[in-house]
């Protein structure tokens with residue numbers, strides 16, 4: 001990106017954080033949610049897609065640019081950055097780097113614009129630091145996958161309409177066959193049950209803490 005354009009974006013974000021976000025930190029803490037005004041303004045500024053490729057509607061920031069931007073959004077409630085962090089990071093980058101062209105065209109523009117929120121569902125009770133303990137299964141059923149398993153600590157799960165779910169397609173494989181699958185909201189939620197988890201430090205504002213899920217017979221689109 002042209003250095004002048006980048007500096008202008010960073011200045012605008014700094015100003016926005018000072019003027020609109022920091023004064024609302026108490027409200028974010030008390031309501032355990034990011035006010036809608038902040039979400040829509042963040043979307044207008046391109047914050048939902050700053051690290052996503054420009055050809056899919058993102059701003060295409062490189063790593064250094066992303067770090068400089070994160071210094072600005074990191075001066076306030078961690079929940080503010082979490083709102084769009086999954087779109088730019090773990091969920092969006094998985095699709096951008098490993099998704100099919102069809103998945104990229106289908107999901108990345110919506111993630112970049114903020115129309116969709118993405119989440120990344122890897123962690124399970126027996127699969128955290130070591131994902132080889134992953135037990136969630138994905139079984140092909142015609143044009144769909146049938147997913148069975150439980151996930152936990154999934155940031156933005158309660159807001160998300162795009163899920164990147166890691167599941168085993170072959171339980172007997174010696175290697176870890178983690179397969180990312182992007183899903184639209186309705187199929188992803190069909191058959192899913194959500195449980196409250198206890199609060200985590202610095203996480204108020206990330207939603208009603210319903211980030212543990214059990215998916216039983218959940219059918220995401222491929």
Ligand SMILES: Cc1cc2nc3c(=O)[nH]c(=O)nc-3n(C[C@H](O)[C@H](O)[C@H](O)COP(=O)(O)OP(=O)(O)OC[C@H]3O[C@@H](n4cnc5c(N)ncnc54)[C@H](O)[C@@H]3O)c2cc1C
Nearest residue numbers: 120121122123124125127128129130152153154155200203
């Ligand atoms: C705020 C927050 C947001 C998160 N968001 C997401 C998300 O969006 N999606 C998602 O999939 N997950 C998410 N997670 C989960 C996170 O990725 C896991 O917590 C992490 O991978 C660790 O797994 P665990 O909690 O099961 O701990 P464990 O893997 O059980 O580890 C527990 C402790 O043991 C230590 N330990 C583990 N293995 C070893 C070893 N071999 N040698 C020495 N020490 C070891 C660890 O360092 C740690 O201190 C989130 C977690 C937090 C706190």
